[in-house]
Amino acid sequence: MDGTVGAASASAAAPPSPAGAGAPAGRLPPGLSVERTDERIMTLNVGPQHPGSGHMRLVIQVDGDYIVNCDPDPGYVHRGEEKMAEYRNYVLNIPHLERPVIHDSCNVLYPYCLGAEDILGVEVPERAKYVRVIASELNKCIYIQYWLAIYGIFLGHSTMFMWPAGDRELLIDLMEKLTGARVTHAYFVPGGVRNDLPANFEDACLRQVGYFEKRIKEYADIFYDNPILVSRTAGTGVLSRMDAVRFGTTGSVLRASGVDFDLRKREPYDAYGEMDFSTPVLKDGDSYARSRVPWLDMMESCRIVRDALAKMPKSGSVRTKLKPNPKGKLPHEEVYRRVESGRGSLGCHIVSEKKPEPYRVKMSVPSFRNLICMPNLLRGEKLGNMPAVYWSLNYWPVEADR
Amino acid sequence: MGTASGIIRALNSGVKHLAVKRFTLRYPEEKLKFVGDGYQFDPTVGVGIAGLKGRHMLFHDHCTGCQLCSIACEGVAEAIAMVKVPEGWKHNKKSIMPQIDYGKCVFCGLCVDACPFYALYMTNDYELSSFTKEGLIYTPAQLQVKPDVRQDSEIVIDERGATHG
Numbered sequence: 012m013d014g015t016v017g018a019a020s021a022s023a024a025a026p027p028s029p030a031g032a033g034a035p036a037g038r039l040p041p042g043l044s045v046e047r048t049d050e051r052i053m054t055l056n057v058g059p060q061h062p063g064s065g066h067m068r069l070v071i072q073v074d075g076d077y078i079v080n081c082d083p084d085p086g087y088v089h090r091g092e093e094k095m096a097e098y099r100n101y102v103l104n105i106p107h108l109e110r111p112v113i114h115d116s117c118n119v120l121y122p123y124c125l126g127a128e129d130i131l132g133v134e135v136p137e138r139a140k141y142v143r144v145i146a147s148e149l150n151k152c153i154y155i156q157y158w159l160a161i162y163g164i165f166l167g168h169s170t171m172f173m174w175p176a177g178d179r180e181l182l183i184d185l186m187e188k189l190t191g192a193r194v195t196h197a198y199f200v201p202g203g204v205r206n207d208l209p210a211n212f213e214d215a216c217l218r219q220v221g222y223f224e225k226r227i228k229e230y231a232d233i234f235y236d237n238p239i240l241v242s243r244t245a246g247t248g249v250l251s252r253m254d255a256v257r258f259g260t261t262g263s264v265l266r267a268s269g270v271d272f273d274l275r276k277r278e279p280y281d282a283y284g285e286m287d288f289s290t291p292v293l294k295d296g297d298s299y300a301r302s303r304v305p306w307l308d309m310m311e312s313c314r315i316v317r318d319a320l321a322k323m324p325k326s327g328s329v330r331t332k333l334k335p336n337p338k339g340k341l342p343h344e345e346v347y348r349r350v351e352s353g354r355g356s357l358g359c360h361i362v363s364e365k366k367p368e369p370y371r372v373k374m375s376v377p378s379f380r381n382l383i384c385m386p387n388l389l390r391g392e393k394l395g396n397m398p399a400v401y402w403s404l405n406y407w408p409v410e411a412d413r
Numbered sequence: 414m415g416t417a418s419g420i421i422r423a424l425n426s427g428v429k430h431l432a433v434k435r436f437t438l439r440y441p442e443e444k445l446k447f448v449g450d451g452y453q454f455d456p457t458v459g460v461g462i463a464g465l466k467g468r469h470m471l472f473h474d475h476c477t478g479c480q481l482c483s484i485a486c487e488g489v490a491e492a493i494a495m496v497k498v499p500e501g502w503k504h505n506k507k508s509i510m511p512q513i514d515y516g517k518c519v520f521c522g523l524c525v526d527a528c529p530f531y532a533l534y535m536t537n538d539y540e541l542s543s544f545t546k547e548g549l550i551y552t553p554a555q556l557q558v559k560p561d562v563r564q565d566s567e568i569v570i571d572e573r574g575a576t577h578g
């Protein structure tokens with residue numbers, strides 16, 4: 012039906028051609044296609060109510076047990092974050108801009124804060140840079156643990172749901188001590204962080220991060236070296252190195268395909284330049300490698316936290332006071348800053364006018380970039396492998412819609 | 414062979430975990446302990462004091478009715494409404510003080526940052542549920558009450574694992 016209407020209007024708009032009335036029967040004007048139905052092919056809607064799909068829908072066409080096509084359909088949780096940012100000043104944007112990924116709220120806010128600092132022209136105190144590194148690495152681990160718990164339950168491994176969900180609590184407790192909130196912290200602010208470390212934070216942090224690191228190493232036996240997991244994920248949804256670059260994937264997906272790209276190393280921001288860490292890279296590019304890279308990332312994050320605690324200046328301010336009323340004094344300029352979040356490089360493009368509110372805030376989110384390669388990965392897979400491939404992309408539906 | 418030993422190793426690691434202490438917090442009986450008395454803000458240096466961002470506390474003898482908290486919240490959640498209070502405070506000529514709707518508040522603490530007179534703090538009280546929508550609206554008189562919180566459980570880590578002691 013749609014096809015005919017579209018074709019009619021398209022031919023009406025096109026200039027009449029002398030060589031026969033319109034296109035020959037069976038050939039449609041460019042840009043239009045007719046969906047062919049085949050008795051063998053069945054179309055399935057996975058989501059948006061399916062607990063495994065997240066807040067999105069996957070339109071999957073199957074031939075028997077094999078997926079012939081997959082059309083991810085995000086957009087169910089669009090909240091207009093970018094539009095909202097145009098009506099609030101640079102500080103009041105903080106609480107709502109961290110909502111896209113509440114479990115990774117420090118990292119979601121990070122590029123915005125870096126960009127706003129460039130526009131407002133404030134310097135971040137030295138100590139605040141280290142506090143930010145600690146907060147963002149802890150938050151990254153919290154996010155990855157949550158992701159890992161869901162990955163476990165996707166594969167029917169309920170122990171792997173309980174363990175990360177429980178061990179996450181160690182770090183949530185630290186973030187709660189540091190920022191005063193368990194999930195949405197509203198901690199970073201243009202000019203630094205909102206409060207200094209509480210008393211005895213270093214001790215608690217070293218103790219709990221140390222135990223956390225010991226715990227995540229135990230995941231190897233039960234999950235990562237478990238032959239059942241390996242047989243379900245190894246070799247499924249292989250993304251080659253070339254494709255990973257061509258599709259523009261980032262973060263753990265890119266690094267699982269053998270590309271060593273980490274913004275913390277490539278474009279060090281804040282105190283990352285002085286941190287001593289490595290970025291794990293795996294070559295296989297299958298679901299197993301993609302699920303393993305975040306786990307290795309967590310161990311590096313623990314190293315960074317310890318390193319930052321040791322190298323941090325022992326005293327000093329953590330927040331530069333913003334000038335009370337920047338009305339009319341802001342430059343007209345654009346900045347683009349990006350950071351490495353739990354899912355990959357997360358960018359924020361801010362355009363400022365001579366107003367207290369930004370003219371435009373655009374977030375470039377890793378989830379959406381990683382989703383693009385999904386139809387390619389699922390084609391030819393068995394339907395049963397769909398959850399293993401889907402969630403290994405480190406996809407967070409709310410972030411992609413923002 | 415590799416598969417069998419791998420599965421046994423996985424099972425073994427699960428069984429070993431039986432000897433690890435229970436990490437679950439038995440919530441209504443035990444409550445987590447927080448640092449300090451809640452999030453506060455020092456307007457002179459512009460830095461906050463770490464603490465839980467829970468229910469607010471209003472100091473009537475400091476509040477001047479300047480509405481800065483309400484203006485800050487307008488861009489966040491519109492949770493603060495300025496209401497008339499009967500007392501004729503000398504420093505609060507208009508006799509208005511904030512009333513907070515916890516059905517809307519997101520506990521960001523930006524109103525605390527905005528208050529220049531140290532009149533608004535946040536406390537460790539997070540148990541705010543109510544059966545009615547009106548029960549979530551805290552009047553200035555309710556906000557003045559210091560919450561009575563008994564929170565004593567902390568994460569303890571020893572060789573046998575972590576637990577909430």
Ligand code: SF4
Nearest residue numbers: 486518519521522524
């Ligand atoms: S904590 Fe945030 S949302 Fe709640 S009343 Fe204050 S400014 Fe509004």
Ligand code: SF4
Nearest residue numbers: 476477479480482528
């Ligand atoms: S609580 Fe503080 S900011 Fe709000 S009206 Fe009173 S003095 Fe002003």
